Amino acid sequence: MKIPVRNRDGVTILQPTGKITIGIGDVALRDAVDDALAAGSTSILVDFQRASKMDSSGMAELVAAFKKVKESGGEIKLLHLPSNIRDVLAITQISRVFEIFDDEDEAVASFN
Amino acid sequence: MKIPVRNRDGVTILQPTGKITIGIGDVALRDAVDDALAAGSTSILVDFQRASKMDSSGMAELVAAFKKVKESGGEIKLLHLPSNIRDVLAITQISRVFEIFDDEDEAVASFN
Amino acid sequence: MLDSVALTDMAEQVLQIKVAISSRFENIDLVDAVMEAAMRHFGFDEETVERLGLAIREAVANGVRHGNRQEPTKRVELTCDLKQDVMALRITDEGSGFDVDAIPDPLTANNLFNPSGRGILLMRAFMDEVAFDFDNNGGTQVTLKKSLPSPPSDAGSEEDES
Amino acid sequence: MLDSVALTDMAEQVLQIKVAISSRFENIDLVDAVMEAAMRHFGFDEETVERLGLAIREAVANGVRHGNRQEPTKRVELTCDLKQDVMALRITDEGSGFDVDAIPDPLTANNLFNPSGRGILLMRAFMDEVAFDFDNNGGTQVTLKKSLPSPPSDAGSEEDES
Ligand SMILES: Nc1ncnc2c1ncn2[C@@H]1O[C@H](COP(=O)(O)OP(=O)(O)O)[C@@H](O)[C@H]1O
Ligand SMILES: Nc1ncnc2c1ncn2[C@@H]1O[C@H](COP(=O)(O)OP(=O)(O)O)[C@@H](O)[C@H]1O
Numbered sequence: 351m352k353i354p355v356r357n358r359d360g361v362t363i364l365q366p367t368g369k370i371t372i373g374i375g376d377v378a379l380r381d382a383v384d385d386a387l388a389a390g391s392t393s394i395l396v397d398f399q400r401a402s403k404m405d406s407s408g409m410a411e412l413v414a415a416f417k418k419v420k421e422s423g424g425e426i427k428l429l430h431l432p433s434n435i436r437d438v439l440a441i442t443q444i445s446r447v448f449e450i451f452d453d454e455d456e457a458v459a460s461f462n
Numbered sequence: 463m464k465i466p467v468r469n470r471d472g473v474t475i476l477q478p479t480g481k482i483t484i485g486i487g488d489v490a491l492r493d494a495v496d497d498a499l500a501a502g503s504t505s506i507l508v509d510f511q512r513a514s515k516m517d518s519s520g521m522a523e524l525v526a527a528f529k530k531v532k533e534s535g536g537e538i539k540l541l542h543l544p545s546n547i548r549d550v551l552a553i554t555q556i557s558r559v560f561e562i563f564d565d566e567d568e569a570v571a572s573f574n
Numbered sequence: 575m576l577d578s579v580a581l582t583d584m585a586e587q588v589l590q591i592k593v594a595i596s597s598r599f600e601n602i603d604l605v606d607a608v609m610e611a612a613m614r615h616f617g618f619d620e621e622t623v624e625r626l627g628l629a630i631r632e633a634v635a636n637g638v639r640h641g642n643r644q645e646p647t648k649r650v651e652l653t654c655d656l657k658q659d660v661m662a663l664r665i666t667d668e669g670s671g672f673d674v675d676a677i678p679d680p681l682t683a684n685n686l687f688n689p690s691g692r693g694i695l696l697m698r699a700f701m702d703e704v705a706f707d708f709d710n711n712g713g714t715q716v717t718l719k720k721s722l723p724s725p726p727s728d729a730g731s732e733e734d735e736s
Numbered sequence: 737m738l739d740s741v742a743l744t745d746m747a748e749q750v751l752q753i754k755v756a757i758s759s760r761f762e763n764i765d766l767v768d769a770v771m772e773a774a775m776r777h778f779g780f781d782e783e784t785v786e787r788l789g790l791a792i793r794e795a796v797a798n799g800v801r802h803g804n805r806q807e808p809t810k811r812v813e814l815t816c817d818l819k820q821d822v823m824a825l826r827i828t829d830e831g832s833g834f835d836v837d838a839i840p841d842p843l844t845a846n847n848l849f850n851p852s853g854r855g856i857l858l859m860r861a862f863m864d865e866v867a868f869d870f871d872n873n874g875g876t877q878v879t880l881k882k883s884l885p886s887p888p889s890d891a892g893s894e895e896d897e898s
Contacts, residue, residue: 372797373761403786405793406858410851417849434786441861442854443843484635485599515624517631518696522689529687546624553699554692555681588811589763591770592754601751604777608753611773615766649750 351375353382361458362391363429367400370408379408383415383426392424393461397454399430409444416447425449429457463487465494473570474503475541479512482520482547491520495527495538504536505573509566511542521556528559537561541569589656594649595634597642597667605634605652612654616661617723625700626720632693633665633716641669641714656722663718671708751818756811757796759804759829767796767814774816778823779885788882791862794855795827795878803831803876818884825880833870 351374353366364382369375379396386394394415404412419426427449431439439445451457463486465478476494481487491508498506506527516524531538539561543551551557563569591612595601609630613623634650642648648668655662678684680691697704703719753774757763771792775785792814799812810830817824840846842853859866865881 369765371793372764372801403790405790405797406852406854407797409854413849414851434783437787438790438858442857443848447848481603483631484602484639515628517628517635518690518692519635521692525687526689546621549625550628550696554695555686559686586758586808587760587763588756588758589766590754590756591766592752594750594752596748596750598749601749604751604753604774607773607777608770611769612766615769646748 351378353378355382355386358454359458361393361395361461362386362389363395363397363454363458365397365400369403369405370401370411371403371405372407375404376407376411379411380414383411383418387418387422387424392419392422394419394424394426395429395451395454395457395461396426397429398432398435401432401435404435404438406442409439409442412439413444413447425461427451427457427460429454463490465490467494467498470566471570473505473507473573474498474501475507475509475566475570477509477512480514481516482513482523483515483517484519487516488519488523491523492526495523495530499530499534499536504531504534506531506536506538507541507563507566507569507573508538509541510544510547513544513547516547516550518554521551521554524551525556525559537573539563539569539572541566587656591654592651594651595638596646597638597644597648597650598646599635599638599644601650602631602634602638605650606631609652609654613661616656617725619723622723629697629700629718630663630665632696633663633718636693636716637665637667637669637714640672641667643669659722661720661722663716665716665718666709666713668711668713670712671714674706749818753816754813756813757800758808759800759806759810759812760808761797761800761806763812764793764796764800767812768793771814771816775823778818779887781885784885787862791859791880792825792827794858795825795880798855798878799827799829799831799876802834803829805831821884823882823884825878827878827880828871828875830873830875832874833876836868 353364356363364386366375366379370379383394415426429451431450449460465476468475476498478487478491482491495506527538541563543562561572563572591608593605593608595604606627610623610627613626618626634652637650638644642650650665650667653664677694678688678691680688680695685691697718701718701720703717705717707715709715753770755767755770757766768789772785772789775788780788796812796814800806804810804812812827812829815826839856840850840853842850842857847853859880863880863882865879867879869877871877
């Protein structure tokens with residue numbers, strides 16, 4: 351599974367599809383973030399509109415991504431969280447770490 | 463589960479919902495046909511638009527209904543069969559017994 | 575859904591589902607719901623899931639009604655094994671069996687209005703293999719087998735992800 | 737879905753589902769699909785099915801990854817029993833156990849970036865009861881329990897029929 355990437359006003363937008371879970375979806379998310387960093391992106395937005403669920407392995411990749419992007423001097427933010435994913439990110443308090451948006455324009459504009 | 467009944471131009475239209483299967487849906491179909499006959503209907507149309515599946519118990523009630531209605535001098539016909547139900551009525555050759563319609567106007571008009 | 579790697583390696587895989595219910599009609603829906611979900615995961619398309627699900631319902635319903643005569647202390651059990659590229663199901667009850675050869679053919683003109691006999695017909699229509707065995711205590715064991723669909727090409731497997 | 741009669745009589749009912757898988761990540765989806773279908777039948781609403789499904793995924797994933805270290809000859813087994821008004825799950829693996837008390841709390845500031853520890857947190861957040869037992873051979877047995885929702889009033893149960 352390869353995560354689609356697009357660019358808008360200097361922001362790299364990743365849009366994972368389906369399950370961000372152990373074995374496939376988690377690895378795809380990691381690869382997509384690594385690729386974006388390798389390509390020099392410092393503004394990364396993950397759009398979860400088409401994501402269906404996320405387990406603890408997906409969450410592990412999400413916090414790992416936060417750390418990696420921060421260490422490269424960039425920022426990573428989240429967009430369009432479905433209510434079930436919003437729910438588990440709240441319970442695990444991961445949502446305290448990330449800026450989370452419901453509107454793409456706002457999210458893109460928020461990077462400086 | 464009670465099957466909704468309406469009347470149009472002297473035709474009694476029954477519209478079973480969900481599963482016409484062993485234990486509930488089959489009994490509901492039998493009761494609805496018995497009630498229609500008791501009320502003196504001789505033109506009965508069963509509209510399967512909202513039916514989701516039918517098993518051999520539903521089919522047994524369907525052929526029993528055909529017999530009962532015929533013996534009372536009436537007619538019973540079928541409308542809007544979903545493809546899965548159409549499929550199993552073909553395999554069991556029950557569809558050879560019934561007049562089957564896709565259009566309600568046509569079906570109603572067919573009862574002379 | 576299983577990917578093609580999983581299907582190739584199926585020989586060494588264990589994938590087994592068991593469902594045990596007491597003999598009440600409404601419990602048949604549980605078996606149906608569980609097996610429909612499993613069959614989707616195995617890669618069967620919706621139409622086939624619907625057909626195989628009906629065949630399974632008929633076997634379970636026969637165990638509940640004819641075998642166990644709806645006695646709630648008696649069980650119907652289903653075991654589903656995925657082995658190589660075949661889904662093999664076994665449905666057992668605690669009844670007293672029956673004579674398969676004595677079941678009238680529901681497709682002859684005389685029997686078209688017969689209320690019974692269509693369950694086994696549907697099992698045979700939708701499964702690759704249908705067999706009945708009767709254990710010493712009399713219970714019926716129905717075996718149903720169906721080959722898995724061939725694995726989809728990688729290009730066409732996008733929809734699994736959701 | 738179960739009607740209220742079925743729920744009342746649950747004491748004498750048998751409703752059991754078992755799923756056995758070899759230790760491959762993609763098989764976790766089978767357990768998830770089967771259990772989501774079963775939980776819908778038990779009357780849990782969609783949001784709860786989602787949450788309980790995730791808790792179950794985490795327990796099974798731990799068995800596959802930490803317990804059995806993805807050795808495909810080792811199995812993870814789930815057993816789900818509906819008794820009275822409680823759904824009781826048991827998930828077992830063939831691993832060598834672990835020290836539950838040594839797992840760091842994933843909610844302390846220090847551990848927020850720790851990749852691990854959230855699975856057990858989610859099980860505890862969503863289930864009424866979570867327990868770990870370790871058998872003599874070392875395998876882990878996770879017990880998860882959740883009360884069934886109260887039966888819907890007859891008036892509100894229309895949607896079951898489809
Ligand atoms: N598990 C069983 N135990 C006892 N008798 C059975 C069993 N399964 C089928 N039968 C017998 O075979 C007959 C035909 O079964 P089937 O084709 O499923 O139709 P139906 O269940 O509608 O009668 C049944 O009427 C019953 O007499
Ligand atoms: N079935 C198991 N067998 C062995 N170790 C386990 C098992 N389940 C959990 N563990 C241990 O407990 C830790 C915490 O588990 P968990 O909270 O699910 O988070 P994660 O799986 O993301 O690490 C794991 O990292 C592992 O060390």
